Structures are given as structure tokens and as C-alpha cells.
Amino acid sequence: MKKLLSGNEAIARGAWEAGVEVAAAYPGTPSTEILENVANYPEIYSEWSTNEKVALDITIGAAYAGKRAMATMKHVGLNVASDSLFYASYTGVNAGLVIVNADDPGLHSSQNEQDNRHYAKFAKVPMLEPCDSQEAKDMLRLALDLSEQFDTPVILRTTTRTSHAKSIVELGDRKALPKRPYEKNPQKYVMIPGYAKRRHPVVEERLTKLAEYAETCPYNRIEIGDYSPRSGAERGLSLGIVASGPSYQYAREVFPDASFLKLGMVWPLPRKLIAEFASRVRRLIVVEELDPFFEEHIRMMGIPVEGKSLFPIVDEFSPEVVRRSAYAAGLVDRPPVERAFDKGALPLRPPVLCAGCGHRDVFWVLRKLKITVNSDIGCYALGVMPPLTATDTIGCMGASIGVATGMRRGGLEGANVAVIGDSTFFHSGMPPLANAVYNHTPLTTIVVDNRTTGMTGHQGNPASGLSIHREMHTRVDIEAVVRAMGVEEVHTVESRDLDEMEKVIKQAIQSNKPAVVIAKTPCVFVTSHPREAYQVVTEDCNGCTMCFRIGCPAIYKSEVLDEKYKRPKAYIDPLACVGCGLCFDVCAPQAILEGALKQEATLTTHVA
Amino acid sequence: MVTANFLLAGVGGQGTLLASDILADIGLRIGADVKKSEVHGMSQRGGAVTSHVRWGEHVASPLCEKGAVDYFVAQEMLEALRWIEFIRPGGTVLLSQQQIVPTSTVYGADQYPGNDHVISVVKQAAGTVLLIDAKKVAEELGNPRVANSVLLGALSAQMDVSADDWLAVIVSRVPQKHVEINRQAFYAGRERNWEI
Numbered sequence: 141m142k143k144l145l146s147g148n149e150a151i152a153r154g155a156w157e158a159g160v161e162v163a164a165a166y167p168g169t170p171s172t173e174i175l176e177n178v179a180n181y182p183e184i185y186s187e188w189s190t191n192e193k194v195a196l197d198i199t200i201g202a203a204y205a206g207k208r209a210m211a212t213m214k215h216v217g218l219n220v221a222s223d224s225l226f227y228a229s230y231t232g233v234n235a236g237l238v239i240v241n242a243d244d245p246g247l248h249s250s251q252n253e254q255d256n257r258h259y260a261k262f263a264k265v266p267m268l269e270p271c272d273s274q275e276a277k278d279m280l281r282l283a284l285d286l287s288e289q290f291d292t293p294v295i296l297r298t299t300t301r302t303s304h305a306k307s308i309v310e311l312g313d314r315k316a317l318p319k320r321p322y323e324k325n326p327q328k329y330v331m332i333p334g335y336a337k338r339r340h341p342v343v344e345e346r347l348t349k350l351a352e353y354a355e356t357c358p359y360n361r362i363e364i365g366d367y368s369p370r371s372g373a374e375r376g377l378s379l380g381i382v383a384s385g386p387s388y389q390y391a392r393e394v395f396p397d398a399s400f401l402k403l404g405m406v407w408p409l410p411r412k413l414i415a416e417f418a419s420r421v422r423r424l425i426v427v428e429e430l431d432p433f434f435e436e437h438i439r440m441m442g443i444p445v446e447g448k449s450l451f452p453i454v455d456e457f458s459p460e461v462v463r464r465s466a467y468a469a470g471l472v473d474r475p476p477v478e479r480a481f482d483k484g485a486l487p488l489r490p491p492v493l494c495a496g497c498g499h500r501d502v503f504w505v506l507r508k509l510k511i512t513v514n515s516d517i518g519c520y521a522l523g524v525m526p527p528l529t530a531t532d533t534i535g536c537m538g539a540s541i542g543v544a545t546g547m548r549r550g551g552l553e554g555a556n557v558a559v560i561g562d563s564t565f566f567h568s569g570m571p572p573l574a575n576a577v578y579n580h581t582p583l584t585t586i587v588v589d590n591r592t593t594g595m596t597g598h599q600g601n602p603a604s605g606l607s608i609h610r611e612m613h614t615r616v617d618i619e620a621v622v623r624a625m626g627v628e629e630v631h632t633v634e635s636r637d638l639d640e641m642e643k644v645i646k647q648a649i650q651s652n653k654p655a656v657v658i659a660k661t662p663c664v665f666v667t668s669h670p671r672e673a674y675q676v677v678t679e680d681c682n683g684c685t686m687c688f689r690i691g692c693p694a695i696y697k698s699e700v701l702d703e704k705y706k707r708p709k710a711y712i713d714p715l716a717c718v719g720c721g722l723c724f725d726v727c728a729p730q731a732i733l734e735g736a737l738k739q740e741a742t743l744t745t746h747v748a
Numbered sequence: 749m750v751t752a753n754f755l756l757a758g759v760g761g762q763g764t765l766l767a768s769d770i771l772a773d774i775g776l777r778i779g780a781d782v783k784k785s786e787v788h789g790m791s792q793r794g795g796a797v798t799s800h801v802r803w804g805e806h807v808a809s810p811l812c813e814k815g816a817v818d819y820f821v822a823q824e825m826l827e828a829l830r831w832i833e834f835i836r837p838g839g840t841v842l843l844s845q846q847q848i849v850p851t852s853t854v855y856g857a858d859q860y861p862g863n864d865h866v867i868s869v870v871k872q873a874a875g876t877v878l879l880i881d882a883k884k885v886a887e888e889l890g891n892p893r894v895a896n897s898v899l900l901g902a903l904s905a906q907m908d909v910s911a912d913d914w915l916a917v918i919v920s921r922v923p924q925k926h927v928e929i930n931r932q933a934f935y936a937g938r939e940r941n942w943e944i
Contacts, residue, residue: 142776144769144772144773144776144782144784248787272783272810300787301785301810301811304785304786304787305783305784305785305786305810306769306772306782306783306784306785306810307782307783307784307807307810308776308781308782386809386810389808389809389810390808390809390811392808392809393808393809393813458811458813458814459809459811459812459813459814459816460813460814460815463813476813476814476815477813477814477815477816477836477837478814478815478833479815479833479837479873481832481833481869481872481873482869483829483832483861483869484861484865485858485859486826486829486830486861487826487850487852487853487858487859487860488850488852488858489759489794489795489796489826489827489830489850489852490795490852491760491794491795492794492795492851494794526852526855526856527851527855527856685855688854688855689855691851691855692851693794693851695854696849696854697853697854
């Protein structure tokens, strides 16, 4: 049966077909949908783990115990999990272990565009890279087979374009495998220096054998171009292209006559196959997104090759990016179609905090207090966007509290706070908070607890207690956790209560102790709307713009101008407004009419 | 074999992804090779959403090349202007008259482009322009959410694929209780001449 599947859906299907029994992940674009789809298969134990390292450790343990396992994460998630990747490379596995790593060239939803092919080389483990959904599914099984055959974790690398593009997949059946019994073997599984030292040569030998395998891997293949009698094979051999993943697909369209070395196994590389291909073509180029990974390797083999001298090292590729570079290099006859139209200046449409989002309340107060904000990764990263523009720093998951501590120690003048979400707090916010307590850092941390992992699509986490199957597990109480860590100055406040929030934030900062403010603000997607929409009483509105400055997507400039100041009056879209009331709170002329409280309003997905 | 490149562009919440899933499934149904690619990382936060759908004998790239889109379905006026370079000279644009004003025009000095300006640029770029008041038609039918079926109906009239194939896929993709209104919306889009 054929079906259109995204790369992520195909990977989930591939895991099921290949007999995976344990799967764990922390959500992260563009990888999230893999585990969401895996969760639909009852044969597979699946969970949202608190972070990527935890997820990887769990799947490593499952593989040791004898069941096929899969951990999935975005590229920066592998940074978090990398410590575990490196020891697992030494210990090897028992049953197959695949780590699915989704890179994000173009930073559609990430803080950088690192090229994680380097991790395969760095950790000395094999890496496969599919170019469409069929390959994604098939390679998932191959990854597990290789993992068992060579006793190594295997990384399957996608990019946003493979994860989120759909193509046709032939579905197969699940092949359940017998459990591989666990045998105690401390020399293999205990990485104390004495034992680890003896594992390193095993890893090097394994890499040599994997490099031999790469020569015959069916996903590394030479495709000789343009054999048509009219033009002859000669034309096809004038240009040879090395490519993998989506870059291969773009290059296939831009260079229809060229010859290709299509790499599906991107580490270790097939040296003989590369040398053979290079010897057959007159000009060898590499079309690869981000870093010159293949290019440098090929050049080190002493083979003349071009890559980053022709194609960009930054941003995602597309057919026109490849064509533009190829045309500039004289490799193709036709430039991209680039027509210029007199469009005028177009307003951007960046993502914004949703109407009714409680994070808006927090940033409204922080902006008013004019304090430095060290924020973190999540929906609340949008607090940096105009008109709130409340944020000073954001780095990576969990960085807020450490950076805020450092800014205190580094002599920052004036107050600063760390802002971190509930899911991010459990991901990597607890160690730096314990550190602040231990080292007596007078720092205020605001945990913006919206009871969900919002930006990636409202997954459960320890704060909500919701499992990947949307069942209520155990909630881990943030207030109890921070008190147990020794934070004495703890305030829990409803974000909607602006006066109270401002008061406790000031109090926390003035306490001059490690302090935590838990700003509770259930995400509008996980609760029912408690109120009817608010309304602007047009005759009372004087167009003062205060409500425009909260950046609410439900508030518009109306066509009606204020008579005195000739400013457009406000209008609230009743379909978009969820009745949070921040505009009501900030409206100086009191021109906003409060919506009625809905009697039936209840939290729909979790118990308070 | 029907070969076509489609681009759909809208704003988070407009159903861009569902509409493109339907288009991709129709391609599969008529025996084409199909690829579909979308950017939806933060679409739920009111961001711009685009989706590329390609039908062909063999489709390599999941993205349409700029200047090579045959049918551009713009669900929103500003987004039509933003992505117009993708249409090939002579291509067809289906322009929904809906306007969704970004917050930057509310707190800042950005100006939402005027209808006449959008239409004139789109006409300059495309061979055929269909100007469709999809939301109004949908509201008249009783549910503004079926606007996309109006657009798909209008698109179907431009293509050599039977109405039955289109409807079979649309029906499979909407809840049972909304099948009839989506069928009506599809025909409301299909049976009227929207060309300007």
C-alpha cells in the first residue's frame, strides 16, 4: 500500500516496521512529529522525556537490555545528549539503537544552523541521511540492522526539508524481533578509564569495518548522467556531483544531465567509491547544505573538488539557490527566473504571542520595571519581539538562569531576572537554580508556568503531568521543587494579576536572595476560554495606542478616527479575543468593555 | 499525466496545510508522483505559512523553484504579494480577498497594502488571475471555515482532473458532518467564473 507520508511520519512507521520497542524524545522542531506518530503504535513504549540526554540514556538502556530502541531530537538536542552519545559509542549496544537527529538549515525554528554530520565523525559512529520519505523509512531499518551488526549507535540525520516534506511511501508490515538477552559485561558497559581505554581500539576497528561497508552500502550509488544517443555519454561525464539528502534532489533538477554520486551513508565515507567516481568525471563538485563536510574529506584524499567556492555555506538550499550558484559558476545555461515587482514595503508577519497568552502579562510588567531580562527557549522567547521588546538575552535551553547569574557576578548595573518556562525548567533549569542557591547568588528567576510545552505543539511535561498519550500521570510541583532546593523567597502568582505580579517581582528582587516567582498562566490552547471577548466602546476610545502596545493579535486599528487627535481608534476582533483582559487593564480612558465570565469555564486538559 | 507545481500561502489558522494535504492526495489518486513541503514551525503563532505541492511523472525536489509555479493559491492578500515571485510567467493565481492584518501595522508604522495595489502586481506577474471572495461565499453557505473548499473548487475548474476525484479526497479529509457544506463550497467555487 502506498501512502503520502512526511519524513517524520515515515521514520515513525519505519521504527514500527523494524521492531522498535522503546522510543523517547524531547520535543523540538523539526523532529517533534516522529514521537507523536510513534505514540500511535501500542507495540512501542514511548515517552516525552525531560530532555534529550535523558531520552538518549533511556534508549541506550533499552538497547542494553535487549530491545530495539530509538531516540529522536532536533540538532541542538544532540548537543544536550552528546555526552551520552560519546559513551554509547564506546560501550556499543546490544539490540539496535538509532538516534534520529533533525538539523534545521535556514533556522526555521532554532537558535543556530549547526551541521550535525560532524557529530558522526566526532563520536565515531555511522550516520545515514535520507533524501525522501521512502528512504527515511527504509534507512531506519538499515540503521538498526547496522547498529546490531557493528555494535554501535547509528545516527539517522534529517533536515527540516526531509522531516516536513511528504512523498510517496510503500508501507510494510512490522517484523517483531526476539529480545537479545542482556549479559553482564562490565568491561563493555562500565566506562571507567581502565575499561574505556580498551574500548577505544574496538571503536577504531569498528570504524574501519564500517568504512568498508560504506563502499557497498546500497544507498551510496553512482548515477551516470545523460546516456541518450543524441548527446552521448560524454556530456554526462563532464560534470560529477556529490550530494546527499534534499541537496541531491535540488541538484537532480538543476543538473538533469550530470552524473551523481548520491550518498545515503554520510559517515564513514566510501573512499574507493568517491575515488572511482572522481576518476570518471571531468569536473567534480559537491552540492551540500551548510558545512563543507564531504568537500573537505574528498580534498584530504588528494582529489580536486569544488564546493563552497560555488555554493553558499549559510542558510537552507532551494532549487533557485542551487541554480543561482550553478549559473554564476557557468555550470548551467539558465539562470533562475528572477522577476522584480514593485511591491512596496511589505509588513512582516513574524510569529507573535497568541491572543490571551499569559506570557504577555509577564513581559508587560518586566518592560514597565525596565529590568534586564535573561530569557530562554520557548513561546516566551517571543517577548523579545516588538512592541514588547522586553528581552536582553536568549541562548539555548536552560541558559537563562546561568547567564543571569553571570550578569549579576559580572557587575551588571540594575536588576535582572531569569525567565524560564515550565518545560525548560525541567529540561535544564534545575541545575543552575541549585547553583544559585548553593553559591548565594541574589537572583530572581521567573518560571512562566503555562502547563505545556507550547512552541512545539503543546506536548505534556512534568509540570502538566500529561503523558505522550494525553493521560494524566504525576505532576511535579515546581513550587515544591524550588523550596526543596533551598529557595526561601518563593512567590506563586497568577500572571493575569498585574499589580500582584509587579509587587512580588519587586519584593523578590529586593530580598537580595535567590528567589523564584512562579507566574502561572495556563496556555490558551490547554484551557477553555474563561471569558467572552472584550469590546471597545468606540465613542470612549481616544486612539491613545496603549492597547496597541501590548502586541495582541486580536486588536486592530479601526477605520474610525478620534475627532480630537485624528488617531485611529481600537477594534477588538471578537473571534480572535479570548478574554484575557490585559487590554482592559492598560486602557487609560476605560474604553474597553469587560466580557462576561463563562459559567461553564473549566480547565479542559488537566486538573488544577 | 497531469504535471503541476502548486504554491499555497496563508496565515497560521487559515488551513493552508490541510488544503495542501488535499492537493497532494489528489495527485496520488490520479497516479502522479507527488511531493509536498511546508514551513509551519511557528504557524500557530500567526506567522506566514507556505506549502509547496508538486505533481509529475518523477518529482525530485520537494520545493517548487521560484518562477516555476503553475498555480498559486493565495489565501490572503498580503501573502499573495509576499510570494508572487514564485508564479511562472503565464501561471494562474487564485487570489482570495481575505485580509489578515499583522500586528506590526497596529503597533508600528507598517502599512497593509491596498487591494488595488495587490491586484495590479498579481496581474502583472501572472497569466490568469482569479479574484475570489472565498470567505464571503463560505459565510453565505453558513460556515467561514469552508473558504478553502471554495478555493479548491475554483482551482479544480482550471485543471484536467475530474470533480469526482477532487471531491473524493475532500470528503475523506473533512469530518462527516461537514461533508455536505464542503461539497457545496467546492461547487460554489468551481461553477463560477472568477477571472478578472
